[in-house]
Amino acid sequence: MFYATSAGVLALATAQFFTGVSANLKTCTNNNTLSCHSSSKAPTCCYNYPGGALLQTQFWDTDPSTGPSDSWTIHGLWPDNCDGTYESSCDSSRAYTNITEILKEQGRTSLLSYMDQYWVDIDGDNESFWAHEWGKHGTCINTIDPSCYTNYSAQEEVGDFFQKVVDLFKSLDTYKALSAAGITPSSSKTYTLSAIEAALSKVHDGSQAYLGCDNGSLNQVWYFFNVRGNAIDGQYDASAPLTKSSCPSSGIKYAPKSN
Numbered sequence: 515m516f517y518a519t520s521a522g523v524l525a526l527a528t529a530q531f532f533t534g535v536s537a538n539l540k541t542c543t544n545n546n547t548l549s550c551h552s553s554s555k556a557p558t559c560c561y562n563y564p565g566g567a568l569l570q571t572q573f574w575d576t577d578p579s580t581g582p583s584d585s586w587t588i589h590g591l592w593p594d595n596c597d598g599t600y601e602s603s604c605d606s607s608r609a610y611t612n613i614t615e616i617l618k619e620q621g622r623t624s625l626l627s628y629m630d631q632y633w634v635d636i637d638g639d640n641e642s643f644w645a646h647e648w649g650k651h652g653t654c655i656n657t658i659d660p661s662c663y664t665n666y667s668a669q670e671e672v673g674d675f676f677q678k679v680v681d682l683f684k685s686l687d688t689y690k691a692l693s694a695a696g697i698t699p700s701s702s703k704t705y706t707l708s709a710i711e712a713a714l715s716k717v718h719d720g721s722q723a724y725l726g727c728d729n730g731s732l733n734q735v736w737y738f739f740n741v742r743g744n745a746i747d748g749q750y751d752a753s754a755p756l757t758k759s760s761c762p763s764s765g766i767k768y769a770p771k772s773n
């Protein structure tokens with residue numbers, strides 16, 4: 515396999531982290547077009563459209579604090595129409611509210627215990643948060659529609675979705691990447707946007723991530739990807755953010771968690 519861009523070559527080297535978790539999704543061959551890179555308006559099971567950009571989004575919550583003090587937490591995986599706009603709540607018939615039951619039925623108990631630690635709701639209602647993320651964003655990923663499965667069993671794509679989000683999150687350790695650049699939570703220090711962006715580009719194949727601030731305090735990161743193939747076992751290529759950071763260029767706070 516050969517990719518013309520240097521980003522593509524880097525992505526190829528890391529593609530092993532993103533290999534399949536579903537046995538039953540229809541196979542996509544290597545000739546798949548990279549999402550957001552074709553004029554094609556035909557969504558297929560091997561081409562993410564219109565949500566061709568997939569964003570792995572994370573939180574740094576300190577008021578109240580959620581999750582381990584040395585880790586960011588999961589927000590979700592969001593399809594974006596390659597331009598900063600997005601579709602939402604695409605299939606009310608699959609907007610399940612029993613995510614825990616679904617994952618248990620699929621035997622995904624270690625996934626669930628990971629989610630209980632790293633995919634936590636700021637108000638303590640993890641189940642509603644998970645259902646919200648699935649219903650609002652997950653149902654809009656066209657390549658995991660039930661019709662993209664062979665021998666589909668009910669809610670199979672739900673388990674695949676949650677597993678994929680967790681796998682991506684594990685490959686994007688924001689806390690560790692910042693820490694390696696000397697950017698650690700502090701109640702007194704502040705940081706520049708360019709230093710934070712440079713630190714995070716190291717876990718994102720050289721691409722910048724979107725950074726979100728609340729009142730000058732860092733609290734969100736979104737990693738953008740384009741995908742070759744389906745969203746579960748396709749190849750994720752890092753891409754530049756489609757949304758402008760809400761952080762100031764300097765004086766950014768990174769507050770410690772209280773637990």
Ligand SMILES: *[C@@H]1O[C@H](CO)[C@@H](O)[C@H](O)[C@H]1NC(C)=O
Nearest residue numbers: 541542543544545546547560
């Ligand atoms: C890509 O692969 C599919 C499945 O093998 C095939 O049907 C299609 O013709 C191929 N497309 C191109 C452009 O080679």
Ligand SMILES: *[C@@H]1O[C@H](CO)[C@@H](O)[C@H](O)[C@H]1NC(C)=O
Nearest residue numbers: 610611612615616617619668
């Ligand atoms: C989850 O809810 C859906 C929709 O109500 C239902 O069809 C499915 O059987 C439920 N799954 C489990 C494991 O309870």
Ligand SMILES: *[C@@H]1O[C@H](CO)[C@@H](O)[C@H](O)[C@H]1NC(C)=O
Nearest residue numbers: 630631634635638639640641
């Ligand atoms: C959500 O997860 C957090 C962290 O594990 C836990 O403390 C809390 O009890 C969970 N809430 C619910 C409703 O499961």
Ligand SMILES: *[C@@H]1O[C@H](CO)[C@@H](O)[C@H](O)[C@H]1NC(C)=O
Nearest residue numbers: 537538664665666667668670
């Ligand atoms: C289809 O899936 C069911 C379980 O969901 C399994 O028992 C059956 O063997 C599968 N059939 C094929 C052809 O893979």
Ligand SMILES: *[C@@H]1O[C@H](CO)[C@@H](O)[C@H](O)[C@H]1NC(C)=O
Nearest residue numbers: 577728729730731765766767
């Ligand atoms: C926003 O930040 C300023 C400066 O750190 C602080 O004085 C103020 O209380 C904060 N406002 C809110 C609503 O947190």
